[in-house]
Amino acid sequence: MKRPTMADIARRAGVSKVAVSYALNDQPGVSETTRASIKSIADELGWRPNSAARALNGGRAQAVGLIVRRPARTLGVEPFFMEFISGVESVLSERSYALMLQMATTLDSEIEVCRRWWGERRVDGVFLIDLQADDVRPSVIEALGLPAVAVGPPEVSGPLPAIWSDDGESVHEIVRYLAVLGHRRIARVAGPPELAHTRIRDAALREACREAGIAPATVVHTDYTGDAGARATRALLIAPDRPTAIVFDNDIMAVAALSVAQELNLTIPADLSIVAWDESPLTQVVRPMLSAVTRDIAAYGASSAEALLALIEGEEVMDIREGYARFVPRGSTCPPPDRRPV
Amino acid sequence: MKRPTMADIARRAGVSKVAVSYALNDQPGVSETTRASIKSIADELGWRPNSAARALNGGRAQAVGLIVRRPARTLGVEPFFMEFISGVESVLSERSYALMLQMATTLDSEIEVCRRWWGERRVDGVFLIDLQADDVRPSVIEALGLPAVAVGPPEVSGPLPAIWSDDGESVHEIVRYLAVLGHRRIARVAGPPELAHTRIRDAALREACREAGIAPATVVHTDYTGDAGARATRALLIAPDRPTAIVFDNDIMAVAALSVAQELNLTIPADLSIVAWDESPLTQVVRPMLSAVTRDIAAYGASSAEALLALIEGEEVMDIREGYARFVPRGSTCPPPDRRPV
DNA sequence: CTGAAAGCGCTTACAG
DNA sequence: CTGAAAGCGCTTACAG
Known part of the structure; x- marks a missing residue:
């Protein structure tokens, strides 16, 4: 024993x-x-x-940390995290690195966890996810000397290397597609406004509508839950001049929208086109199957892990731009009613 | 610095x-x-x-491990894990314990990770999840001297304390409910047959049907994916004497069944009653909302963590039976066609 | 190629 | 109450 x-x-x-x-x-x-x-x-x-003995000799902790700061009720249905983690793991495990996972409720408590982890030499580096506009974490972490990569756009990664995919590109692709179909009134049910990628999508959407020569899209921000998505959709659909297409920032809200449409006696996609973001298997078990943008989240996690390990090894790491999410049309998009033969 | x-x-x-x-x-x-x-x-x-220095003094690693052995494609849509982890975390973080997370593909590699973690003194204990019939892990882990709790039924936890909820009880509740509504042909689209709790549900279902005086339910085993669930449902519904009610072992398959029913021009619940297991928010964003059994998974994680920490402290830990999943009827269940007024 | 020493950052037991 | 020693399990530098 x-x-x-x-x-x-x-x-x-x-x-x-x-x-x-x-x-x-x-x-x-x-x-x-x-x-x-x-x-x-x-x-x-x-x-x-003995990992403790090794670590004590100026060695590494051979562990990296990930802190998740989403409320519990949205975590379970958000496939992003588990897919991201499984990509991270694929890299870590072959290098015998361990992953420390922690939940946090606020930015402050998240920073405190980093401080403790680093002070206790429990981790050699951390992933920063869910970057916010004016996120204080990058500079605080940098000041600690804790190696870290920002999983998010370079605009908010501060001094840290950014591993990101260009959401703006995806927004443009969606809008061009919808515009070509003939849609003139597009709306978006978005994630929380404090998240950096939400803002980027917001900005790209304004620009894309302008470029397409259509009215600025109405944007409603939510907390990503199906409930909030349903409420936002309902509000959009009972307003005068309702949109003929709605883009959702995740898949659960898009699924909720199917139910709201049914409730209002609207047919998808004939009366309303729906686009989901980051397709999970969920988008394909509903009818109609949801048109969605899709990217390889596990690969995203793997690149992030590669970058973090390189940083820990003392290498210089540049921003890494992953492939952007590509639009995959399925059954939930078609031309708007006034553009179809009667 | x-x-x-x-x-x-x-x-x-x-x-x-x-x-x-x-x-x-x-x-x-x-x-x-x-x-x-x-x-x-x-x-x-x-x-x-310095945690390494502390650990070296015969102290604890102040970390526990969790190994997830599900294929990546089912992980993202299975809310169980994140909810379980968030419950675990709520206990660990207040005791300043860290959680090490690792993915594995096989039982052998999972055991190898435990062996390494324990040998390297990286963890003080582990959670064993997804227990199988004739699971070798409990006895192997016990032989290592690695403190561990089995998150699963006592029948398969071997020498380890079991933290479990009585799935059989839930199955009985569902079948009694359906039988009272008048259903005589019930089927079940189940999870993988090697999982212990799948077998327990299988056995309970046979017994419950006998007790209710109805024909033995047809059971189809799947890998938990929406795709497999859809295929199984389709097969059941095109067979002669199709069931009037189907019980699903998770929620994504139940959602997939809604689509299959629509495809076959069957109305839910009029033509077919559907029951989902372990409701996530998903069950409530579809229409009709799914009748489901529900339990507090985060609380389950919290109890498991409490038990593991107690075990690490050297306390004796008994099996802990959590509340079983309770049936919550919503819009996807009603009496079968032949029992309703015309 | 082989050996004895020092040290990582702490804790624990043992003298003053 | 205070101090100097030993040791946890390793690694690294420095002699033979």
């Missing part, structure tokens, strides 16, 4: 602890036969390096 | 490192005035205990 140490191996092998250290770390200083015999004893004993 | 140590504090305070240790850990051995001055210096310097 007692976990073996290098001293145990040294005793069994009849050599010094130092020789064991050299042998096990593939350092010169022991003969090949000694090395082999030490290794086989280590194997037999099931020896593993 | 250099993170301060006790030696730095000792120098500033003009005392020995030991005095600093006593002062900061609220141990006797220093005067109250010295203690206060040491503490204020520590504060000012932003000192945090």
